[in-house]
Amino acid sequence: MRTLSRIELVPASVSRSATFLEAAEALTAHSVPTLAVVDDRGRVVGLFGGEDLLRGFFPGYLADLRHTAFASDDPGILAERARAVSSEPVEKHMRKPVTVDEDASAMHVAERFLHCDFGALAVVEGERFVGMLSRADFCRAVLTAS
Amino acid sequence: MELAAGLIFVAALAVIAFEWVHRTKAALVGAGLVVLVGAIDQDRAIEAVDWATLGLLAGMMILVGLTERTGVFTYVALRVAQLSGGRPLRLVFLLAGVTGVLSAFLDNLTAILLVVPITFLLADVLRITPIPLVLVEVLASNIGGTATLIGDPPNIMIGTHREELSFLDFIVNLAPVSLVTLLAVTTLLYLVFRRQLVVPPERAAEIQRLDAARDMRESPYVKRSLAVLLGTIVAFFLHAPLHVEPAVVALVGATVLLLVAADNVEEALERIEWSTLFFFMGLFVMVGALEEQGVIGEVADLVADVTGGSAVGEGLAILWGAALGSALVDNIPFTAAMIPVVDELGAADESFEDANWWALALGACFGGNATLIAAAANVAAAGVAERSGHPISFGRFLLIGLPVTLLSLVIATVYMLLFQL
Numbered sequence: 079m080r081t082l083s084r085i086e087l088v089p090a091s092v093s094r095s096a097t098f099l100e101a102a103e104a105l106t107a108h109s110v111p112t113l114a115v116v117d118d119r120g121r122v123v124g125l126f127g128g129e130d131l132l133r134g135f136f137p138g139y140l141a142d143l144r145h146t147a148f149a150s151d152d153p154g155i156l157a158e159r160a161r162a163v164s165s166e167p168v169e170k171h172m173r174k175p176v177t178v179d180e181d182a183s184a185m186h187v188a189e190r191f192l193h194c195d196f197g198a199l200a201v202v203e204g205e206r207f208v209g210m211l212s213r214a215d216f217c218r219a220v221l222t223a224s
Numbered sequence: 225m226e227l228a229a230g231l232i233f234v235a236a237l238a239v240i241a242f243e244w245v246h247r248t249k250a251a252l253v254g255a256g257l258v259v260l261v262g263a264i265d266q267d268r269a270i271e272a273v274d275w276a277t278l279g280l281l282a283g284m285m286i287l288v289g290l291t292e293r294t295g296v297f298t299y300v301a302l303r304v305a306q307l308s309g310g311r312p313l314r315l316v317f318l319l320a321g322v323t324g325v326l327s328a329f330l331d332n333l334t335a336i337l338l339v340v341p342i343t344f345l346l347a348d349v350l351r352i353t354p355i356p357l358v359l360v361e362v363l364a365s366n367i368g369g370t371a372t373l374i375g376d377p378p379n380i381m382i383g384t385h386r387e388e389l390s391f392l393d394f395i396v397n398l399a400p401v402s403l404v405t406l407l408a409v410t411t412l413l414y415l416v417f418r419r420q421l422v423v424p425p426e427r428a429a430e431i432q433r434l435d436a437a438r439d440m441r442e443s444p445y446v447k448r449s450l451a452v453l454l455g456t457i458v459a460f461f462l463h464a465p466l467h468v469e470p471a472v473v474a475l476v477g478a479t480v481l482l483l484v485a486a487d488n489v490e491e492a493l494e495r496i497e498w499s500t501l502f503f504f505m506g507l508f509v510m511v512g513a514l515e516e517q518g519v520i521g522e523v524a525d526l527v528a529d530v531t532g533g534s535a536v537g538e539g540l541a542i543l544w545g546a547a548l549g550s551a552l553v554d555n556i557p558f559t560a561a562m563i564p565v566v567d568e569l570g571a572a573d574e575s576f577e578d579a580n581w582w583a584l585a586l587g588a589c590f591g592g593n594a595t596l597i598a599a600a601a602n603v604a605a606a607g608v609a610e611r612s613g614h615p616i617s618f619g620r621f622l623l624i625g626l627p628v629t630l631l632s633l634v635i636a637t638v639y640m641l642l643f644q645l
Contacts (some may be wrong), residue, residue, distance in 0.1 A: 137348065138611035142341035145295035145439035148302060150430075155348050162613070 085219045087201055087209025091116045094123050098134050098171055099164035101126050110212040111197025115172045122200045122207050124172030129195065134163045134171050177202045178211070184223075187216060226517040229263035233510050233519075233561070237553045241597060247554070248499040251506025258513035272512025276384035276471040278501050283474025284374060287456060288334045289495025290481050291449040295439030297326070297338040302436035305346045310428025312421035313414060316360055319343070320410040323361045324368025327601075328399075329457050332369030332376050336362060336601040340608045349434070351427045355614055356417035359621070362605045363409060363593050363628050369601075370589035371395065371402040373470055374460065377504075377600065378550075378559035378588035382581055383470060385563050389581060390464035397582050401639040405590070405632045412631060416624065445485035452481040500600075507560040515564050524568030538569060539583045539645045540637060546587025547633055551594030559588045579644040586636040594629040596621040 090113040092101045105113050105126065112127035133141065137159060140146070163171075177200045178187050190199055191213055198212040236254035240247045259269050291297075304322050308315035319339075326335035339361055347354035369376030373383035373394040383389055440446050456477030459466075463473050486492035514520050527545075531537030542562070549558040566584055570577030592599030596606055596618045602625075609616045 137344065138613055139341045139344035139608060141611065142337075142608050143298075143345065144293070145298040146345070147295075147438040147442060148298075148434045148436055149345065150434065152348065 085211060085215050087211055088198075090114065090198075090210045091122075091207060092126070092168060093118070094167075094169055096168045097164065098166045098168055101168040101171070102131050102134070105131060108210075110210045112199075112210060112212075114175070114200045114207050114210060115168055116207050120206045122175045122177055122202060124169065125175045125196055125198075125200060126168055126172045127196050127198070130171045130173065134166075135160055175200055179203070180208055184220065187211070188220075191216065225261070225263050226519055228261050229258055229510075229513040229517040230519050232257050232261075232263070233514055236506075236510060237557055240557060241553045243597070246499070248503040248506065251503045251510065251557070253506075255506040255509035258510055264509065264513035264516045268516060269509045269512060272515075273505050273508045274381065274384055276469055277381055277508075278504060279471035280374065280380055280384055280474045281377075281501060281504070282496050283471065283476075283478040284331055284334070285496045286478035286492060287453055287474065287481055288330050288338075290445075290485055290492055291453045292338060294443040294446040294449050296446060296450060298342055299436050299440050300326075301339050301342040301346070302434060305350070305431050306434070306436065310350060310423035310425070310431065312418050312423070315357070315421060315423075316414045316417065317410055319357060320360050320364035320406060320413070323364040324371075324402075324406050327365040327368035328371040328375040328402075331374055331380070332365040332599070332601045333604055335365050335368070336605050337608075340605050341612075344608070344612045344614075346431070349427065349431050350423045352423055353420050353614075354612070355609065355616060355620075356413075356420050358605055358609060358614075358616070359624055360410065360413050360417070362602055363413065363625065364406060365601050366589055366592040366599050367402055367406045367409060367632065370405075370586060371399040372460075374474075376585075376589045376592070377556045378592075379585050381556075381559050381563060382585055385567075386581055387469070389578070391460040391470060392464060393578075394585075395461075397578075397644070398585060401586065401636060404639075405635045408631060408635060409628050412628065413624070448485045449481060452477055452484065455480075504556070504560075507557050511560045511564065514561065520561075520564040521568055524565045527565065528569060535579070536641070536645045539579050539640055542566065542569075542580050543583040543587040543636060543640060544633060546584050547591030547594065547629060550588045550591030551598045551629065554597060555588040555592040555599050558591075559584065562588070579640070582644055583640060586640070587633075590629055590632040590636060593625050593632065594622070595625060598625075 088108055088110045090108040090110050092104050092113060092115055094115050094117050112125050114122045115124040115126055117123050176190055176194045176196055178190055180201055180203045198210040201208045201211050232254050236250045239245055239250040258264050259266055300322060304318045308318050323335055323339050326338065340358055343357050343361060344354045347357060366376065373379050373391045379394060383394060456473060459473045460470060463470055482489060482492055527538065527541055531541050546558065546562055562584055566580045569580060596602050602621065606616045
């Protein structure tokens with residue numbers, strides 16, 4: 079990354095064979111809001127973020143609703159849902175990856191962030207995963223540089 | 225060229241029925257091909273698109289989309305669950321009734337997208353399995369949508385094509401039979417599902433505690449949105465004496481709502497389902513090619529030959545044929561192809577022409593209940609169910625949809641024989 083070479087990337091990733099629960103735990107353990115799902119050759123095959131975690135832990139119909147202020151929490155239903163989703167493969171819940179090359183310009187990185195709703199992008203060198211670049215770290219670097 | 229137009233249309237129908245690619249892609253590829261092979265020239269292709277249908281659909285999408293933001297439909301669904309008191313009989317009839325009415329005055333696809341997600345949440349609160357309720361809603365939406373010009377895409381296409389038929393004509397000729405059918409079908413569904421819908425008393429009490437109006441109180445445009453939506457529905461009733469087309473009513477209503485209740489026009493226009501509109505465009509061009517090549521005329525002649533020119537035979541053949549075709553393919557493309565056939569039949573015998581339109585509407589709309597792919601509302605509900613972890617298989621839908629369709633068609637046949645033919 080030419081102009082942003084001093085940003086520290088976070089090596090947040092899980093294997094594509096990981097379960098949803100393993101991915102969720104890895105996500106909350108790292109300081110970035112999105113982690114990479116990588117295959118056994120280190121290639122990024124998907125991204126898993128907070129939105130995917132919420133979609134997994136909460137009932138699927140929630141995304142089709144827009145008015146839920148009346149709803150109350152039912153611990154039984156949420157626990158049941160969490161049990162069901164925990165052992166599912168992360169591959170079922172990840173989304174198509176958004177990646178940037180290690181030498182990408184700040185303009186390109188900013189454009190990628192503006193056109194995706196992930197909190198972090200996967201930085202790659204060739205096909206190999208290098209680390210996650212969070213939106214917050216990127217903004218901080220832009221601010222510092224300017 | 226006649227063969228090419230026919231083959232392209234049948235291939236597109238097959239692709240749509242088997243869901244090999246998205247239906248809009250299939251329709252647009254088919255439309256492109258009929259123009260490219262010369263089955264219809266480009267000027268005629270553009271003329272073949274029924275812009276009134278597209279205008280009516282787009283207008284209703286904006287109206288309902290903007291009104292939906294207010295939370296009023298969630299309020300209605302919640303109140304229904306609360307009024308049922310958790311009793312299965314009340315729950316099934318109230319849900320079927322509300323879905324039927326919403327379908328009649330919004331359109332059935334929209335009604336399903338509004339009520340099905342909230343039904344999953346209600347089923348969770350009531351601790352009952354959601355699929356029986358969803359099936360009740362889907363089947364009720366296709367029957368309720370039959371009652372009006374704007375309730376179901378086949379009716380929208382018929383109503384905008386046949387300008388002599390007003391909104392009130394649809395209500396007078398289709399609403400009574402739809403109501404009787406809805407009552408009969410809901411009774412059947414209640415008998416089938418009643419054991420799966422027993423609500424524990426503590427859960428029935430829980431749903432009474434929910435504050436149904438909370439979302440509406442937080443929305444700034446409730447009164448304006450409801451006033452414009454209701455005003456538009458009233459205008460539909462008056463469109464014939466006012467000499468205004470239904471599409472104009474819908475688009476004027478949408479424009480007024482954009483003016484008074486949309487802060488961001490671009491965001492409001494995102495409510496338009498462009499894929500649906502392009503799907504219709506593709507269909508209209510393919511059917512235009514069939515007309516241009518004389519295929520429609522030949523089908524009409526065949527129907528007339530088979531029925532021996534008898535008005536009763538013709539009406540019943542259209543009713544049952546439309547139901548069968550809709551069940552196998554999808555009632556939208558099937559109706560698009562049948563409209564010019566009914567036109568041709570009407571040209572030969574004007575005295576029974578209106579009856580044939582009602583037969584087509586009843587057959588296509590009721591036929592939409594037979595299979596999972598027969599109507600857009602079914603597919604949409606299946607999508608929500610899948611995302612909620614309760615997939616509805618083709619077989620499961622067929623098991624309940626087919627008997628419901630047969631019952632509906634028997635009622636429709638009696639109605640046609642007694643009052644129309």
